[in-house]
Amino acid sequence: MCDGHNHTHSHTTTRVPVAEQILSANDRIAQRNHSLLHQKNIYGINIMASPGAGKTSVLLKTLEALQGRLKIGVIEGDPAGSIDTERAIKAGMPAIQVNTGGECHMDAVMMEDALSQLPLDDLDLLVVENVGNLICPANFRLGTHLNLVIASIPEGDDKPYKYPGMYMGMQALIVNKIDILPYVPFDMDYFQQGVEILNPGIATFPLSCRTGEGLDAWADWLVEKARAEITPK
Amino acid sequence: MHELSVTQSILDIVLQHAKERKVQQVNLVIGQFSSIVDDSVQFYWDIIAKETLAAEAKLHFERIPGEMTCSSCNHVFHPGSETFLCPACESNAVRVSGGREFQVDSIDVE
Ligand SMILES: [Zn+2]
Numbered sequence: 507m508c509d510g511h512n513h514t515h516s517h518t519t520t521r522v523p524v525a526e527q528i529l530s531a532n533d534r535i536a537q538r539n540h541s542l543l544h545q546k547n548i549y550g551i552n553i554m555a556s557p558g559a560g561k562t563s564v565l566l567k568t569l570e571a572l573q574g575r576l577k578i579g580v581i582e583g584d585p586a587g588s589i590d591t592e593r594a595i596k597a598g599m600p601a602i603q604v605n606t607g608g609e610c611h612m613d614a615v616m617m618e619d620a621l622s623q624l625p626l627d628d629l630d631l632l633v634v635e636n637v638g639n640l641i642c643p644a645n646f647r648l649g650t651h652l653n654l655v656i657a658s659i660p661e662g663d664d665k666p667y668k669y670p671g672m673y674m675g676m677q678a679l680i681v682n683k684i685d686i687l688p689y690v691p692f693d694m695d696y697f698q699q700g701v702e703i704l705n706p707g708i709a710t711f712p713l714s715c716r717t718g719e720g721l722d723a724w725a726d727w728l729v730e731k732a733r734a735e736i737t738p739k
Numbered sequence: 740m741h742e743l744s745v746t747q748s749i750l751d752i753v754l755q756h757a758k759e760r761k762v763q764q765v766n767l768v769i770g771q772f773s774s775i776v777d778d779s780v781q782f783y784w785d786i787i788a789k790e791t792l793a794a795e796a797k798l799h800f801e802r803i804p805g806e807m808t809c810s811s812c813n814h815v816f817h818p819g820s821e822t823f824l825c826p827a828c829e830s831n832a833v834r835v836s837g838g839r840e841f842q843v844d845s846i847d848v849e
Contacts, residue, residue: 517849519763524756524843528748528767613744645773645841646744667820670805671772674835699831703807703823706834 532646535614539649546626549732550650552634559658560682561635563715569597571725576630576738581620583612583637600625612636617648630738651735658682663693666700673704685714745775746783752843753793760848762793770840771805806837
């Protein structure tokens, strides 16, 4: 440090160019996870949504619809607790609970750790239920093939405009709870316009876990998508 | 809060490039579509950078606004939070053309 008296500063500052992506370390591990899934012939999907959008309902309905078609494993990311995992296990699937310890997203290291605990040789499809949050999970790649966002009608039609990063980081979109469309103000055109601008041509599945409407279309698409990448065991 | 893991990643990158030199400033470039909270990153930085050569480094955030380009009239604009339509011609044929940045651009070392 310099003291108070007058002298010519001899400190020099050098600017060192870095130009490195902040999450490059995470992305490298995500790439490793992806290679492992590829090697084990497993299709991976990462489900993201805000709390209350119906992630768990969609997951359980999807698992039901895929029964007999693909062998499925589940990773549940939660800040704490294991309620969802117990439900998945009860539904007959290998499931691993990842407690993020208060963090609002899963990262590639948590994913890697969870993968090491699953019977990968017996799986065709791996479903990751990420922490309920629309801000950041899309920034953290896990190594899955598909990022799925679940939006829901009660959340309102302005979500793409408020969380553009999330809507840019997905490869499929479910719009859940369409059964309540007649009862709430939700401008589907406005919603879809935002989605289309952020993510042109994205596969979108309006559905209702309560009535079952639209679920088959989603499940069939997912199976087709998975089979394009893997050979079911 | 995802800022803790983001801050840890920034510190790792910085120390790796500092090569044992004292770090005075970290220059970050963050696009509007990659949201982080400056104050929160600085808060974690003060804790985790302690006892490293980057302990006294100032974090400088260069913010890049979200940018869209209209393919109907070629107008380039910063989208609002209510609509993404082109403000010049009201077309919805617009595409994201900037604001995805999320990187450590450079560091200033002694
Ligand atoms: Zn225009």
